[in-house]
Amino acid sequence: MKENIMLSVKNLSITFGGLHAVENFNLDxxxxxxxxxxxxxxxxxxxxxxxxxxxxKPTTGSITLNGVNKIDGKNTIEINKMGIARxxxxxxxxxxxxxxxxxxxxLQNKYRYSTVSGIxxxxxxxxxxxxxxxxxxxxxxxFNLENEATMKSSNLPYGKQRKLEIAxxxxxxxxxxxxxxxxxxxxxxxxxxLMNTIKLVRDKFNMTIxxxxxxxxxxxxxxxxxxxxNFGKILAQGETSEVLKNKEVIKAYLGE
Amino acid sequence: xDLLQQRKKKKLSYNISIYLMIVIAYAVVMLLSSQxxxxxxxxGLLVPFCTYSIxxxxxxxxxGISGELSLGHAGFMCVGAxxxxxxxxxxxxxxxxxxxxxxxxxxxxxxSAGVFGLLIGIPVLRLKGDYLAIVTLAFGEIIKNIANAIYxxxxxxxxxxxxxxxxxxxxxxxxxxxxxxxxGITGTPHYSSFTAGVILLLITxxxxxxxxxxxxxxxxxxxxxxxxxxxxxxxxxxKYKLIAFSIASAMAGVAGVLYAHNLxxxxxxxxxxxxxxxxxxxxxVVLGGMGKIRGSIxxxxxxxxxxxxxxxxxxxxxxxxxxxxxxVMIFTSAPSIKQYVEVxxxxxxxxxxxxxxxxxxxxxxx
Ligand SMILES: Nc1ncnc2c1ncn2[C@@H]1O[C@H](COP(=O)(O)OP(=O)(O)O)[C@@H](O)[C@H]1O
Ligand SMILES: [Mg+2]
Numbered sequence: 001m002k003e004n005i006m007l008s009v010k011n012l013s014i015t016f017g018g019l020h021a022v023e024n025f026n027l028d029x030x031x032x033x034x035x036x037x038x039x040x041x042x043x044x045x046x047x048x049x050x051x052x053x054x055x056x057k058p059t060t061g062s063i064t065l066n067g068v069n070k071i072d073g074k075n076t077i078e079i080n081k082m083g084i085a086r087x088x089x090x091x092x093x094x095x096x097x098x099x100x101x102x103x104x105x106x107l108q109n110k111y112r113y114s115t116v117s118g119i120x121x122x123x124x125x126x127x128x129x130x131x132x133x134x135x136x137x138x139x140x141x142x143f144n145l146e147n148e149a150t151m152k153s154s155n156l157p158y159g160k161q162r163k164l165e166i167a168x169x170x171x172x173x174x175x176x177x178x179x180x181x182x183x184x185x186x187x188x189x190x191x192x193x194l195m196n197t198i199k200l201v202r203d204k205f206n207m208t209i210x211x212x213x214x215x216x217x218x219x220x221x222x223x224x225x226x227x228x229x230n231f232g233k234i235l236a237q238g239e240t241s242e243v244l245k246n247k248e249v250i251k252a253y254l255g256e
Numbered sequence: 257x258d259l260l261q262q263r264k265k266k267k268l269s270y271n272i273s274i275y276l277m278i279v280i281a282y283a284v285v286m287l288l289s290s291q292x293x294x295x296x297x298x299x300g301l302l303v304p305f306c307t308y309s310i311x312x313x314x315x316x317x318x319x320g321i322s323g324e325l326s327l328g329h330a331g332f333m334c335v336g337a338x339x340x341x342x343x344x345x346x347x348x349x350x351x352x353x354x355x356x357x358x359x360x361x362x363x364x365x366x367x368s369a370g371v372f373g374l375l376i377g378i379p380v381l382r383l384k385g386d387y388l389a390i391v392t393l394a395f396g397e398i399i400k401n402i403a404n405a406i407y408x409x410x411x412x413x414x415x416x417x418x419x420x421x422x423x424x425x426x427x428x429x430x431x432x433x434x435x436x437x438x439x440g441i442t443g444t445p446h447y448s449s450f451t452a453g454v455i456l457l458l459i460t461x462x463x464x465x466x467x468x469x470x471x472x473x474x475x476x477x478x479x480x481x482x483x484x485x486x487x488x489x490x491x492x493x494x495k496y497k498l499i500a501f502s503i504a505s506a507m508a509g510v511a512g513v514l515y516a517h518n519l520x521x522x523x524x525x526x527x528x529x530x531x532x533x534x535x536x537x538x539x540x541v542v543l544g545g546m547g548k549i550r551g552s553i554x555x556x557x558x559x560x561x562x563x564x565x566x567x568x569x570x571x572x573x574x575x576x577x578x579x580x581x582x583x584v585m586i587f588t589s590a591p592s593i594k595q596y597v598e599v600x601x602x603x604x605x606x607x608x609x610x611x612x613x614x615x616x617x618x619x620x621x622x
Contacts, residue, residue, distance in 0.1 A: 053488060080490040092485035094478045100260060105478045106489040108471050115499055118470025119463050125470065133260060150263040172489050 004031040005067060006208040007084075007176050012051060012061030021047045023232045025061070029176070029225075034202055035210045036223030036240065040252070044232040045212045046089055049178050052210075053086050054079045066175060081109060083175035087165040087182060089212075095154040099145055099164055102153050103136040106171035139167045142204070143197060159190045163197070170205060177201070179211045183218060195222050216253060220244065228252070271465050274550045275458070282454045301564060303518045305557050306453025307511045310460050312540035312552035314507030317464055319538065320547030321473070322500035323480030324381065325389040328396030329508050330533035334524055335372045336365030336509025337516035338403050341441045342434050344517065346410055348445050349432045358447035362456070362513050369509020372399070373502040381497045393531050403440075403524035409433040440523035441516075448518035456514060460507050461549060467503070476500045532574065 009027040013020065022044040029035045037045050050056045052063060054076040063071035069082050094102050111132050117123040140146045143163040148156060153164060162182055169177055182198070183191040199222055202209050213219045219226060219240065226243040228235040236246040243249060285302065288294050315329045340361035347357055380391050407418040411431030418424040422433055435441050467473045475496045478486040483493055516522045526532050540559060544551030563576075 055484070076487040077490050077492050080488060086488055088485065088488075092482045092488075094481035094485065096481050097474070097477060098263070101474060101477075105474050105486070105491070108475055109490045111471070113471055115467070115470070115472040118472050119466050121466060128471075133257075137257065137260070147259070150259045168485075168489065 005029070006031040006033070006065070007052075007210070008064045008067070009052075010062050010064075012048070012063065013059050014047060014051060014056055015059055020232050022051065022058075025229075025232075025234060027227060027237075029208055029210060031208055032202065032206060033208055033225065034199070034223050035208075036219040036226040037210060037212045037229060038214065038216060038219055038226060039229035039235070041214065043229040045229055046180055047232075048229075049086055049180055049212065052079075052178060053084060080172055080174070083173075084178065085169035085172045085174035085176075086178035087162070087169050087180055089180040089184065091158075091161050091165060093153040093161060093164060093168075095152070097153060098150050099153050099156065100133075100136055100140065100149040102164055102168050103139050103171045104132050106168045107132045107135060110173060136171065139171055142201070143167045159186050159194075162186070163194070166198075166201070170201060170207075174207065176208045176210065179209065181212050181214060183213065183215070191218060198222065216244070267469070270550070274461060274465075274553070277550065278454060278458060278461075278553070282450070285450065297564060301560060302450040303448050303453050303514060304560055306450065306457050307514045307518075308537070308540065308556040308560050309457050309553045310453075310511040310514070311508055311537045312544065312556040313457075313460055313464060313549055314504040314511070315537050316541045316544070316547060316549065316552045317467075317500055317504040317507075319541050320545075321464075321468055321480065322476050322497055324497065324501070325385060326392040326501070326504075327389045327531060327534045327538065328376075328392035328394075328399075329504070329537050330529045330531070331392075331396030331399035332369040332373055332505040332508035333512035333515065333533070334396075334399050334403050334529035335505075336369040336512030337522060337529070338406075338435070338441070338512075338524070339368040339509075340365035340513040341444045341516040341522050342408065344445050344447065345434050345441050345443060346432065348443065349410075349434075353445055355447060357445075358452070358513075358517060361447070361517065362510055365509040365513035365516075366506040367509075369512065370502050370506030372509075373505025374498060377498045377501040377505075378494075381494065381501060393534065396529075396531055396534050400524045400526070400529040403529065404438050406435050407433065407437050408435040438523065440521060442521045444516055444520055444522055446517060446520065448514050453514055456510055457553075460510065461553075463503070463507075464549060472496065472499060 005028050007027070007029040009025060012022060012025040014022050025048060037048065039045055047056065051058050052071065054071070054074055058072055061072065065071050065082055065084065071079055071082065071084070074082070094105060097105070111124075111128040113124040113128050117125045137146060137149060140149055143166065145160060145164060145167065148160065153161065156164060162184075166177075166179065166182060179198070183194055186194060195218065198209065198211070201207060211219070211223060223240050225238065226240045227237045228243060228246075228249050230252050235252060236243045236249050285294065289299070311329060311333060315326065318324055318326045318329070343364050344357055344361050347353065376392075376395050380388060380395065383391055405419050407420070407422055407425055409416045409422075409425045409427045409431050411428040413428065416425040416427055416431070422436060425431070425433065427433065468477070475486070475491045476499070478489075478491055479493050479496055487493060515528070536559075540556040541552055543559065544553070544555035
């Protein structure tokens with residue numbers, strides 16, 4: 001069986017001033033794969049996400065989605081429409097809005113209706129609002145957030161805020177989901193539960209997931225392939241079990 | 257779905273409370289007025305109540321809902337006032353009068369102010385925070401000063417415009433000068449009434465309340481809460497900030513129409529269209545509560561009434577405003593005071609109900 005490459009990154013580099021934050025980065029993620037990107041703090045992981053989502057423009061390199069769509073050069077909004085969604089290392093929710101509205105907002109692209117039909121409650125307004133309500137709630141259920149639906153999102157406990165961010169990203173119906181340290185700040189149980197949810201999401205929504213983690217243990221359980229990043233460069237890449245045996249990786253991680 | 261339904265009901269009852277408040281106030285005023293129990297001072301304030309309420313509610317769309325600090329709102333009011341008054345005044349010169357012209361004037365005022373909002377918004381909304389405030393303030397002043405300098409007349413050859421004097425217009429004998437520079441427009445037909453003001457206010461409120469519960473409104477709020485996250489879910493910042501800004505400008509234009517047709521002479525003064533006015537409107541919004549429509553109306557009415565009742569203190573009005581504004585801002589944003597508020601909330605959970613908690617307490621109560 002020929003496997004489809006969903007996300008392909010070639011020779012990606014970016015420099016900030018004199019700092020090579022990411023250098024010659026290459027990556028191929030297969031469709032429906034759960035891929036891990038790990039590395040110490042400051043290695044350039046989040047920067048790669050920012051490059052993939054158009055927040056930063058790369059100095060060199062190309063990014064291709066699903067073999068045909070060129071991502072580099074596009075802006076964040078276009079990239080989201082093409083099928084890449086993300087979460088943030090520092091949680092970014094719509095703080096003053098409800099949990100449910102946070103997800104509903106992410107459905108805005110799927111259920112488009114004009115400002116005029118919104119103001120005068122005409123046309124698609126009623127039907128689309130009902131569909132959005134239902135779909136947003138269904139997504140909240142996947143993350144066990146349905147009981148908090150009408151809570152202000154900033155009042156959610158930390159772990160649930162992270163889940164809500166994932167639910168929101170999924171609501172945009174992406175092909176590729178980028179998760180930036182989704183388990184940061186969670187205890188061991190919460191982390192385990194989250195990892196199960198991530199697997200479930202991948203299967204249920206048929207998504208390709210790139211996951212940043214800082215903690216090696218975590219990644220071991222769920223990622224099929226790994227890239228280890230250090231000082232902006234690839235230290236090792238390949239199947240998880242192979243990468244974890246790599247001497248350099250062990251050295252960089254355990255400092256031996 | 258249960259929770260959602262409950263929240264919708266809560267919102268609906270909030271919205272109804274706004275409408276009820278206005279309709280009851282209107283009924284009471286009309287009743288008292290029919291019995292001749294309203295002083296002429298108060299009678300003269302009825303249209304301004306509506307004008308300022310529309311201004312406050314619409315600025316709230318920019319400041320509270322969209323989260324952008326604009327200090328040029330009175331400029332858009334100025335645009336609406338002048339464009340509509342030029343129309344009705346010229347019609348009057350042609351011998352055409354009637355309330356239907358007021359409806360057309362409102363459309364003209366809303367449209368022209370909306371277009372100004374759009375054109376100014378495109379360059380200006382790239383800025384944020386204090387920078388945006390300064391630039392909007394400048395644009396507001398520019399609009400006011402241009403309105404102050406314009407000479408405009410009509411004759412059989414069409415429109416004549418000048419920034420110098422009436423002679424420069426070069427009108428024929430049959431011509432008519434509508435706008436005379438600093439003297440503005442005189443003899444504007446008196447179309448505004450409390451009833452018209454209330455109807456316009458109700459329309460404004462309906463548009464805003466519907467907008468904020470629609471896709472566009474949610475996108476606007478998402479951008480306010482977190483621009484980066486909003487863009488990550490495909491929301492164009494420029495587009496939605498512009499929509500909010502131009503709708504609010506159009507509404508300020510309507511307030512301008514109401515203002516212009518309540519007076520016989522329309523001139524652009526710092527007092528009515530300058531930054532003084534813009535800041536006064538901002539005070540209404542801040543005191544009424546960011547994003548709170550009902551609060552904006554109450555603040556606008558109370559703060560319009562108060563200085564009139566304290567005529568002796570008229571000179572200190574801006575001073576009192578500034579002090580109140582500073583005090584309220586300290587109260588709403590200082591972290592130490594916020595903490596006190598939190599403590600208070602925890603002590604009296606019933607006063608600050610959370611919908612989730614409310615559901616439980618309600619059920620237990622039954
Ligand atoms: N916008 C920026 N300007 C300058 N330096 C940046 C910027 N973004 C990231 N960096 C730098 O790039 C490096 C990689 O950061 P980051 O990608 O956040 O690391 P991490 O692997 O922990 O996510 C860091 O040294 C960081 O300081
Ligand atoms: Mg990071």
